Amino acid sequence: MTSEQKELPEVYIYMLESIDGKGSGEMFLVPESKLGLKYYFEQEYSFGCTSILMGRTTFQEFTGDKVIDYTGITEENIIKKDYISDNVKKTKYYYISLDKNGKLNWPTGYGLYGADFGRTEKTHIITVLSEDVELKYLAYLQKIGASYIFAGEKNIDLKLALKKLKNLFGIDKILCQGGPKTNELLLKENLVEKIILIKLPVIGQPGALPIVREAPLSAWDLESFQLLSDKRTLVLVYKIDRNSQKK
Numbered sequence: 001m002t003s004e005q006k007e008l009p010e011v012y013i014y015m016l017e018s019i020d021g022k023g024s025g026e027m028f029l030v031p032e033s034k035l036g037l038k039y040y041f042e043q044e045y046s047f048g049c050t051s052i053l054m055g056r057t058t059f060q061e062f063t064g065d066k067v068i069d070y071t072g073i074t075e076e077n078i079i080k081k082d083y084i085s086d087n088v089k090k091t092k093y094y095y096i097s098l099d100k101n102g103k104l105n106w107p108t109g110y111g112l113y114g115a116d117f118g119r120t121e122k123t124h125i126i127t128v129l130s131e132d133v134e135l136k137y138l139a140y141l142q143k144i145g146a147s148y149i150f151a152g153e154k155n156i157d158l159k160l161a162l163k164k165l166k167n168l169f170g171i172d173k174i175l176c177q178g179g180p181k182t183n184e185l186l187l188k189e190n191l192v193e194k195i196i197l198i199k200l201p202v203i204g205q206p207g208a209l210p211i212v213r214e215a216p217l218s219a220w221d222l223e224s225f226q227l228l229s230d231k232r233t234l235v236l237v238y239k240i241d242r243n244s245q246k247k
Helices: 031-043 056-063 086-090 135-144 158-169 179-187
Strands: 010-017 051-055 092-100 121-128 145-151 175-178 194-197 220-227 232-239
Touching: 010 031, 010 179, 031 194, 051 056, 051 179, 056 092, 086 121, 121 135, 121 158, 135 145, 145 158, 145 179, 175 179
Parallel strands: 010 175, 010 194, 051 092, 051 175, 092 121, 121 145
Antiparallel strands: 194 232, 220 232
């Protein structure tokens, strides 16, 4: 591990995947996927990660796309500077959203998200923003008790974001449950240590999105595998082969 990598949290990509590599669509609704889906949410915190990272599009499944109500919110005394809410002290669990322009309509900055999916841990929201965000969105995040950090002028600098997450919040491991774009960006920046796949015994339907759009060629070691009780759902854990990258 390089000195730069030691300054960053370990990032694990954690995905449900069809036989043909799809990570979205109606495949989650069929009975054959039930056990894998159950395992996914029951085990997500068993890998030593208490922080879940996703992009704006994926998080919008929780928050919805309703326009934010800025009534009564003032931009007075708001500056573009990292902000840590007192709510951060209430939990060790975090949702980290990559939301460069500030669009997500969080109802609160601290609460239980994803209860419908079996989650039971209350979480604190940390939003990763670019400098392009409006001041009124920062005021809104402060009002609801969420934290936020800046990492880039127009687009998010992932290395800077990860470094701040470790330095400011003490986050050492992050579970990425993002879509293909977020996974792609992390892999292209060589920021992923492990890929954990729950392989569902189904073929994804036409139009379903892959777990990653494209990424550079890299070698991975199979760290472990497990066949679940239905005898057809696999859990595969891959670890990056750093030695091959030096050749």
